[in-house]
Amino acid sequence: xxxxxxxxxxxxxxxxxxxxxxxxxxxxxxxxxxxxxxxxxxxxxxxxxxxxxxxxxxxxxxxxxxxxxxxxxxxxxxxxxxxxxxxxxxxxxxxxxxxxxxxxxxxxxxxxxxxxxxxxxxxxxxxxxxxxxxxxxxxxxxxxxxxxxxxxxxxxxxxxxxxxxxxxxxxxxxxxxxxxxxxxxxxxxxxxxxxxxxxxxxxxxxxxxxxxxxxxxxxxxxxxxxxxxxxxxxxxxxxxxxxxxxxxxxxxxxxxxxxxxxxxxxxxxxxxxxxxxxxxxxxxxxxxxxxxxxxxxxxxxxxxxxxxxxxxxxxxxxxxxxxx
Amino acid sequence: xxxxxxxxxxxxxxxxxxxxxxxxxxxxxxxxxxxxxxxxxxxxxxxxxxxxxxxxxxxxxxxxxxxxxxxxxxxxxxxxxxxxxxxxxxxxxxxxxxxxxxxxxxxxxxxxxxxxxxxxxxxxxxxxxxxxxxxxxxxxxxxxxxxxxxxxxxxxxxxxxxxxxxxxxxxxxxxxxxxxxxxxxxxxxxxxxxxxxxxxxxxxxxxxxxxxxxxxxxxxxxxxxxxxxxxxxxxxxxxxxxxxxxxxxxxxxxxxxxxxx
Numbered sequence: 001x002x003x004x005x006x007x008x009x010x011x012x013x014x015x016x017x018x019x020x021x022x023x024x025x026x027x028x029x030x031x032x033x034x035x036x037x038x039x040x041x042x043x044x045x046x047x048x049x050x051x052x053x054x055x056x057x058x059x060x061x062x063x064x065x066x067x068x069x070x071x072x073x074x075x076x077x078x079x080x081x082x083x084x085x086x087x088x089x090x091x092x093x094x095x096x097x098x099x100x101x102x103x104x105x106x107x108x109x110x111x112x113x114x115x116x117x118x119x120x121x122x123x124x125x126x127x128x129x130x131x132x133x134x135x136x137x138x139x140x141x142x143x144x145x146x147x148x149x150x151x152x153x154x155x156x157x158x159x160x161x162x163x164x165x166x167x168x169x170x171x172x173x174x175x176x177x178x179x180x181x182x183x184x185x186x187x188x189x190x191x192x193x194x195x196x197x198x199x200x201x202x203x204x205x206x207x208x209x210x211x212x213x214x215x216x217x218x219x220x221x222x223x224x225x226x227x228x229x230x231x232x233x234x235x236x237x238x239x240x241x242x243x244x245x246x247x248x249x250x251x252x253x254x255x256x257x258x259x260x261x262x263x264x265x266x267x268x269x270x271x272x273x274x275x276x277x278x279x280x281x282x283x284x285x286x287x288x289x290x291x292x293x294x295x296x297x298x299x300x301x302x303x304x305x306x307x308x309x310x311x312x313x314x315x316x317x318x319x320x321x322x323x324x
Numbered sequence: 325x326x327x328x329x330x331x332x333x334x335x336x337x338x339x340x341x342x343x344x345x346x347x348x349x350x351x352x353x354x355x356x357x358x359x360x361x362x363x364x365x366x367x368x369x370x371x372x373x374x375x376x377x378x379x380x381x382x383x384x385x386x387x388x389x390x391x392x393x394x395x396x397x398x399x400x401x402x403x404x405x406x407x408x409x410x411x412x413x414x415x416x417x418x419x420x421x422x423x424x425x426x427x428x429x430x431x432x433x434x435x436x437x438x439x440x441x442x443x444x445x446x447x448x449x450x451x452x453x454x455x456x457x458x459x460x461x462x463x464x465x466x467x468x469x470x471x472x473x474x475x476x477x478x479x480x481x482x483x484x485x486x487x488x489x490x491x492x493x494x495x496x497x498x499x500x501x502x503x504x505x506x507x508x509x510x511x512x513x514x515x516x517x518x519x520x521x522x523x524x525x526x527x528x529x530x531x532x533x534x535x536x537x538x539x540x541x542x543x544x545x546x547x548x549x550x551x552x553x554x555x556x557x558x559x560x561x562x563x564x565x566x567x568x569x570x571x572x573x574x575x576x577x578x579x580x581x582x583x584x585x
Contacts, residue, residue: 011583011584012583063584066416066584069419069420070419070420071416071419071420071581071584072581072582072584073581073582075582087581090419091422091423092422094420094421094422095422097420099417099420101416101417104412104413104414104417106417108334108338109338110337110338110339110341110342111334111337111338111341115334115337118330119330119331119334122326122327122330122331123327123421123422123423124422151341
């Protein structure tokens with residue numbers, strides 16, 4: 001559904017002069033420097049794919065999305081969305097895609113929410129029957145009815161995001177590009193949006209690409225992960241594969257109550273006598289935590305046991321550092 | 325076109341959300357324009373003429389300039405305030421739509437509160453033409469030519485605005501530039517061109533061709549030594565300028581595609 005081949009995009013930055021009259025000299029004699037924002041990016045997303053496109057700020061996520069949606073033209077390489085080039089057939093591609101920028105709304109700020117939907121439907125030539133059908137389904141699923149007549153400027157961030165999602169879907173696009181759709185939302189609002197997106201992907205086979213900094217979005221939604229750092233792809237695969245390729249140990253944490261026989265603690269245990277907490281790392285793939293719990297339990301009266309699984313953050317953090 | 329009307333209605337509805345502010349702004353624009361003209365009228369009443377043109381003749385230039393300026397601001401205000409699109413990256417969103425960005429800009433903001441300036445312009449024009457009629461001058465030619473004058477004038481102002489907006493693809497900020505491409509030139513167009521020094525007249529006839537908005541045709545309309553064919557020059561210039569501005573705009577969008585500014 002989406003294919004990128006060797007996508008490269010440079011930003012032109014004027015080399016800053018320093019010292020006296022720096023601004024003037026930068027203006028007059030500054031040389032333009034080419035700084036790569038995205039380099040040699042290639043990937044393929046099948047129909048019905050759900051891709052998390054992640055990376056630290058400034059890694060080139062937005063630049064990539066802008067190339068996929070036809071806003072920017074790549075300096076090198078090609079993009080195809082639904083078999084068409086977003087650059088050469090921008091308007092045709094626009095009909096096939098829905099775009100949501102989490103930080104910016106596409107709705108008419110001062111108008112009742114419903115009016116924005118009607119205007120967008122007119123813009124995409126959506127037939128009345130199709131419009132009613134889409135509204136019937138999405139307004140219901142997203143719970144928009146309670147605020148359809150409220151001006152957009154009075155909506156909460158969560159409501160606005162739900163409305164924006166609905167707006168992006170009215171023309172029944174095959175592909176959705178979501179740039180940080182859960183940014184700034186509280187847990188309930190995030191969960192609601194995640195539930196909706198998962199449903200959309202599973203039931204309607206919509207291809208979805210989202211960027212996010214929220215690891216829960218990735219764990220709960222994405223079938224495929226593309227990780228980008230400094231404009232380059234550093235990983236492309238499933239979350240499970242990522243976990244398997246870059247194993248991090250789990251940690252067993254036991255809190256004691258009363259005296260602890262420190263000498264009996266298994267080798268490698270870190271013990272904090274003040275909090276009476278023992279921590280022991282182990283590899284889930286190799287060892288079961290049970291014997292370790294038994295061993296620790298023999299050292300004193302146990303108050304609490306926790307097994308901490310490695311966080312996806314930590315894995316990805318490790319990858320960012322490794323790709324530097 | 326149906327889409328355009330829908331969007332126009334929506335923008336009216338948007339602005340009527342703030343009824344008091346809306347009414348206030350309409351009146352404010354009228355008063356501001358009227359004050360401008362009263363100032364000129366006061367000077368003219370003292371000195372009789374500006375460069376040989378009397379109160380009513382200058383009033384004609386003044387009212388045409390304010391009519392076309394208001395028309396432009398009513399229908400294409402988003403082009404006038406294009407800086408917000410380049411500065412906040414809002415232009416990106418326009419490019420994700422199956423409609424040309426220019427059409428979207430036109431439909432995004434019918435700026436109804438500038439209609440005050442338009443009404444003021446109409447009143448002023450009636451005053452000027454009535455005065456000329458009282459003096460025994462023939463105003464029929466001017467009346468017949470009025471639609472052409474307003475359309476070609478608005479087209480020239482729009483083209484200047486579009487070219488300025490396009491520069492924003494490179495410079496991002498354009499609001500300061502508007503003093504040189506919109507506010508200044510339109511004030512200049514409110515007076516007869518021959519009162520300006522040669523170099524400035526040169527600019528106003530070529531680079532920023534606001535001389536063709538009202539001055540050139542009125543040379544014939546009010547028998548100031550102009551020939552009949554002057555009436556054809558203004559619309560002709562307007563179309564040429566608009567064509568150039570549109571080309572420049574397309575070139576600017578291409579640049580935007582390749583840099584994202």
